[in-house]
Amino acid sequence: MDQSIINSYNEAQKLYAVHGINVDEVLERLAQIKISLHCWQGDDVKGFLFKDKELSGGIAVTGSYPGRAGTPDELRKDLEQALALIPGKHKVNLHAIYADTDEAVDLDELQPRHFESWVNWAKEQGLGLDFNPTCFSHPKAADGFTLSHADADIRKFWIRHCKASRKIAEHFGRELGQTCVTNFWVPDGYKDTPVDRLAPRTRLKESLDEIFEEEIDPQYNIDAVESKLFGIGSESYVVGSHEFYMGYGLTRGKAICLDAGHFHPTEVISNKLSSILMFSEQLLLHVSRPVRWDSDHVVTMDDELLEIARELVRGDLLSRTNIGLDFFDGSINHIAAWVIGTRNTIKALLRAMLEPVEELKRIELAGDYTSRLALVEEFKSYPFGAVWDYYCASQNTPVREQWLADVKRYEQEVLAVR
Numbered sequence: 001m002d003q004s005i006i007n008s009y010n011e012a013q014k015l016y017a018v019h020g021i022n023v024d025e026v027l028e029r030l031a032q033i034k035i036s037l038h039c040w041q042g043d044d045v046k047g048f049l050f051k052d053k054e055l056s057g058g059i060a061v062t063g064s065y066p067g068r069a070g071t072p073d074e075l076r077k078d079l080e081q082a083l084a085l086i087p088g089k090h091k092v093n094l095h096a097i098y099a100d101t102d103e104a105v106d107l108d109e110l111q112p113r114h115f116e117s118w119v120n121w122a123k124e125q126g127l128g129l130d131f132n133p134t135c136f137s138h139p140k141a142a143d144g145f146t147l148s149h150a151d152a153d154i155r156k157f158w159i160r161h162c163k164a165s166r167k168i169a170e171h172f173g174r175e176l177g178q179t180c181v182t183n184f185w186v187p188d189g190y191k192d193t194p195v196d197r198l199a200p201r202t203r204l205k206e207s208l209d210e211i212f213e214e215e216i217d218p219q220y221n222i223d224a225v226e227s228k229l230f231g232i233g234s235e236s237y238v239v240g241s242h243e244f245y246m247g248y249g250l251t252r253g254k255a256i257c258l259d260a261g262h263f264h265p266t267e268v269i270s271n272k273l274s275s276i277l278m279f280s281e282q283l284l285l286h287v288s289r290p291v292r293w294d295s296d297h298v299v300t301m302d303d304e305l306l307e308i309a310r311e312l313v314r315g316d317l318l319s320r321t322n323i324g325l326d327f328f329d330g331s332i333n334h335i336a337a338w339v340i341g342t343r344n345t346i347k348a349l350l351r352a353m354l355e356p357v358e359e360l361k362r363i364e365l366a367g368d369y370t371s372r373l374a375l376v377e378e379f380k381s382y383p384f385g386a387v388w389d390y391y392c393a394s395q396n397t398p399v400r401e402q403w404l405a406d407v408k409r410y411e412q413e414v415l416a417v418r
């Protein structure tokens with residue numbers, strides 16, 4: 001390792017030690033945290049099951065940056081490239097439409113064997129896998145409703161798909177020896193104000209109850225449910241609102257998934273974590289960045305990201321929180337998007353771990369809010385960058401922006417010739 005990185009690290013260690021922070025221990029803890037990289041950033045949410053289907057469900061990718069993955073092998077290679085630039089060992093989050101099969105199989109017929117190449121790859125790479133049923137981009141979701149559809153046959157199709165998804169997830173968990181988190185998100189909602197808000201919610205509740213009828217060992221799979229405020233074409237009403245899934249998750253023992261971009265523009269998820277984990281064993285995060293109308297921008301080191309990380313660290317909530325990413329930006333290099341978003345998420349956790357949490361809690365309890373503000377502000381310019389550089393180097397990943405050269409090389413050698 002470069003001597004200047006070691007020297008800066010040693011100096012930083014001394015400064016943090018004054019406040020009782022053992023930086024070596026922090027880095028050991030940081031290395032245990034897994035971030036779930038969402039496969040759909042790699043190909044603009046197209047998937048491989050239905051080649052010509054347009055993205056639907058009130059979500060959209062803009063941009064046409066060249067080189068997006070067009071086959072499962074390409075997507076895996078791209079993920080390998082991204083993961084090589086991110087410190088730590090992580091997970092990959094698959095959607096059902098990323099099945100790797102030549103069979104003409106519909107969503108309700110999917111089986112673990114359609115994901116065997118993913119399982120083998122994850123084993124080779126030492127990765128865990130997470131999973132999502134894909135309740136969009138399909139003719140049976142064309143009118144914007146799936147599990148809450150008024151037509152019982154359409155509902156049944158989606159129920160079968162979600163049940164099949166849980167079996168695939170269970171297989172992932174069993175084969176990989178790491179729990180798979182299966183996230184259920186449906187786009188169901190109305191563009192304009194509905195007359196009956198209750199009936200679709202009743203149907204969604206009943207569909208979910210049927211999907212979760214079969215017990216699956218939580219060692220292999222845990223289920224999460226994700227709410228949303230609005231989507232494109234469901235501006236006035238979303239069946240699976242936050243309140244709906246709060247109630248559903250808490251009464252059914254399901255993890256609640258909080259997507260940072262699924263709330264009112266000034267509403268933040270950082271303020272929800274301690275409340276939800278007061279009553280729920282597990283939580284799933286979709287770390288994303290809302291910009292005005294939607295959630296799907298690449299994660300940057302903004303105030304909310306840092307606040308999410310602080311909440312998890314200060315409340316000792318990390319062991320009960322599954323951290324996934326959820327953004328899809330087609331306007332920049334797809335691999336760079338993963339690298340920037342994931343490195344920022346890990347870096348925010350590091351920054352939070354490098355704060356004198358116990359000292360700050362003592363000061364707060366004593367009512368010394370002046371010292372609280374003073375310390376929190378001063379710690380914003382403590383040398384966390386030196387610790388981050390050392391962490392990247394010690395994990396054999398590029399330091400600072402050096403990763404960009406690797407992405408550019410890969411772009412020229414691999415992406416440009418696709």
Ligand SMILES: C[C@H](O)[C@H](O)[C@@H](O)C(=O)CO
Pocket residue numbers: 040045059132185226228259286326
């Ligand atoms: C593709 C994902 O399932 C999707 O982004 C979902 O998690 C979501 O956030 C929809 O807005």
Ligand SMILES: [Mn+2]
Pocket residue numbers: 226259286326
């Ligand atoms: Mn999401």
